[in-house]
Amino acid sequence: MKTSKNLQLTIVGIAAAIGILLILWKPSVLIYGLQGAGLYAAVALPMALILGIVGIINLAHGEFMMLGAYLAYWFSTQFGIDPLLAMIPVLISMGIVGVITYKTTIHRVLGAPELNQLILTFGIAMVLSQVVNLIATSQPRKLSLDYVTASAKVGELSFGTYDFIFVAAAVLFLAGLLFFLRRTKLGKAAVAVGQNPKGARLVGINVDRTYLIIFSIALGLLGIIGTLFLTSHSIFPLVGGSYTMKSFCLVAMAGIGQLKPILWGSLALGVSESFIMSFQGYGGWADIVFFAIIVIVIISRAYKRTES
Amino acid sequence: MLEIRDLNSHYGKLHVLRDINLQIGNESVGLFGPNGSGKTTLINAVMGLWKPTSGSINFNEEDITNIDTYNIARKGIALVPQERELFPGMNVQENLESGAAYIPHAKDELESSLENVYSIFPILKERSKQLAVTLSGGQQRMLAVGRALMAKPKLLILDEPSLGLQPSLVSELFEKLAEMKETVSILVTEQNVRESLKAVDRGYVLENGSVALEDSAEGLSTNPHVIKSYLGL
Ligand SMILES: Nc1ncnc2c1ncn2[C@@H]1O[C@H](COP(=O)(O)OP(=O)(O)OP(=O)(O)O)[C@@H](O)[C@H]1O
Ligand SMILES: [Mg+2]
Numbered sequence: 001m002k003t004s005k006n007l008q009l010t011i012v013g014i015a016a017a018i019g020i021l022l023i024l025w026k027p028s029v030l031i032y033g034l035q036g037a038g039l040y041a042a043v044a045l046p047m048a049l050i051l052g053i054v055g056i057i058n059l060a061h062g063e064f065m066m067l068g069a070y071l072a073y074w075f076s077t078q079f080g081i082d083p084l085l086a087m088i089p090v091l092i093s094m095g096i097v098g099v100i101t102y103k104t105t106i107h108r109v110l111g112a113p114e115l116n117q118l119i120l121t122f123g124i125a126m127v128l129s130q131v132v133n134l135i136a137t138s139q140p141r142k143l144s145l146d147y148v149t150a151s152a153k154v155g156e157l158s159f160g161t162y163d164f165i166f167v168a169a170a171v172l173f174l175a176g177l178l179f180f181l182r183r184t185k186l187g188k189a190a191v192a193v194g195q196n197p198k199g200a201r202l203v204g205i206n207v208d209r210t211y212l213i214i215f216s217i218a219l220g221l222l223g224i225i226g227t228l229f230l231t232s233h234s235i236f237p238l239v240g241g242s243y244t245m246k247s248f249c250l251v252a253m254a255g256i257g258q259l260k261p262i263l264w265g266s267l268a269l270g271v272s273e274s275f276i277m278s279f280q281g282y283g284g285w286a287d288i289v290f291f292a293i294i295v296i297v298i299i300s301r302a303y304k305r306t307e308s
Numbered sequence: 309m310l311e312i313r314d315l316n317s318h319y320g321k322l323h324v325l326r327d328i329n330l331q332i333g334n335e336s337v338g339l340f341g342p343n344g345s346g347k348t349t350l351i352n353a354v355m356g357l358w359k360p361t362s363g364s365i366n367f368n369e370e371d372i373t374n375i376d377t378y379n380i381a382r383k384g385i386a387l388v389p390q391e392r393e394l395f396p397g398m399n400v401q402e403n404l405e406s407g408a409a410y411i412p413h414a415k416d417e418l419e420s421s422l423e424n425v426y427s428i429f430p431i432l433k434e435r436s437k438q439l440a441v442t443l444s445g446g447q448q449r450m451l452a453v454g455r456a457l458m459a460k461p462k463l464l465i466l467d468e469p470s471l472g473l474q475p476s477l478v479s480e481l482f483e484k485l486a487e488m489k490e491t492v493s494i495l496v497t498e499q500n501v502r503e504s505l506k507a508v509d510r511g512y513v514l515e516n517g518s519v520a521l522e523d524s525a526e527g528l529s530t531n532p533h534v535i536k537s538y539l540g541l
Contacts, residue, residue: 185409185410188406188409189410191395191397191398192395192398192406195395195396195397195398196393196394196395196396198357198389198393199393199394199395200378200395201357201376201377201378201381202355202377202381202386202387202389202393203381203406203407203409203410203411203455203459204378204379204381204382204410204411204459205378205410206376206378207378257397
């Protein structure tokens with residue numbers, strides 16, 4: 001107990017030292033790292049809800065975000081509305097997509113071994129990206145929005161500020177989810193279902209409906225984040241894949257049932273990625289570093305567990 | 309209250325329950341039988357956890373044979389399963405609250421039910437903030453009983469409640485069950501036939517999936533077959 005407190009303090013200390021060094025040496029790394037971290041965390045949190053809390057494996061996670069982004073693109077170009085306004089119909093549409101996907105597919109494999117969920121949702125990922133490819137072609141789409149180019153200047157340093165919207169989204173998602181899981185009846189039921197589905201049925205929880213609602217909430221959140229993603233990134237049918245992998249890693253790193261560590265994990269990854277990107281020509285190393293850090297964290301956690 | 313008619317149940321080709329007929333009124337009933345005789349299977353059928361192949365189960369005149377488990381729980385049947393099925397990552401109090409929160413007729417009386425359970429099992433009050441997974445086996449058994457009581461059931465089913473309990477706690481538990489008899493009907497399966505015969509009004513003996521015997525508690529305790537096979541005298 002005491003050593004783990006000390007360890008935590010050491011980690012916080014090292015992180016703070018790195019932060020201060022970066023502020024002095026490469027302040028832009030910290031800013032862009034924070035923005036990148038916001039995006040990672042906001043995408044990973046819905047997965048933490050369905051994988052970490054109720055235990056549904058969804059390998060189509062990033063593809064659902066991609067679908068949300070294309071829906072936002074369609075709504076905003078079709079009706080000439082600002083994509084941020086399109087967020088509302090996208091949220092609703094994605095919730096409905098969640099209900100349909102759950103009822104027609106996920107529901108059927110929940111009782112089966114986990115490999116079935118893995119294969120099923122992998123298939124859904126392929127179908128989603130191929131269907132979008134057929135309808136919208138593989139040509140990247142981007143909206144040009146003037147508010148996205150907003151920037152700020154601190155002393156010598158000038159940087160884009162719009163992407164802080166991802167940080168805000170991540171913090172809001174986390175606060176909302178924590179409130180939902182701790183304070184609401186449905187949220188508590190979801191926690192119970194995740195810990196013991198049979199026990200949950202015995203105390204009168206409609207387990208199937210709980211899975212349905214949680215899955216749809218997660219897709220609704222992905223609709224929101226997909227819309228935000230569209231405002232500042234170009235989208236194409238395969239854009240979601242790497243976010244599935246990264247979310248999966250972040251959830252594994254945070255530990256099953258944990259939400260808050262997603263923020264710290266994302267921060268470490270976002271900052272180290274942007275640190276590497278800041279060296280001309282070494283950008284390609286960013287993903288390697290991402291996965292190396294994940295592997296180290298997971299191995300060290302397994303090691304700690306065998307020790308205790 | 310509970311009426312089981314001509315119930316048959318299979319696991320694949322294995323015929324586990326054969327034409328079971330069983331009634332429970334406002335009373336306490338024991339269900340005895342050797343390992344593998346089908347006691348848990350029968351209880352799972354009542355609770356909707358395993359669908360029977362034929363026959364019917366009525367609860368308060370209503371057919372519940374094909375109703376989902378959560379709805380059966382809401383109608384007033386609470387089960388203390390053989391494997392306890394607690395929520396390991398929740399503390400004692402959260403586990404207890406979960407027993408009442410989703411049952412319409414119990415959730416408004418959550419506070420008084422909690423006091424009641426704590427007075428029956430004071431150890432649970434002492435450990436109210438401790439995670440369920442860190443309780444000993446016997447404490448988890450008490451928590452499972454407490455969680456079922458929180459639902460204010462009309463029928464309380466206990467599957468091997470004495471499993472893993474020290475002998476002094478077993479007799480204490482059966483005393484508590486005997487006291488509760490006034491307010492709730494009880495169906496209890498037990499290996500510990502001697503103790504449980506003190507707490508029940510009637511009993512059934514299940515052998516190879518069929519009802520081999522059905523009698524009052526005194527009748528069973530003087531029956532030569534029961535004495536030989538279950539009381540070990
Ligand atoms: N899930 C299952 N799949 C296949 N067979 C099963 C399953 N569960 C139980 N059985 C079989 O059904 C029979 C009855 O089992 P059951 O668990 O109902 O017995 P029990 O009377 O509760 O025994 P015990 O006293 O050991 O708890 C046994 O032969 C068992 O092997
Ligand atoms: Mg059994």
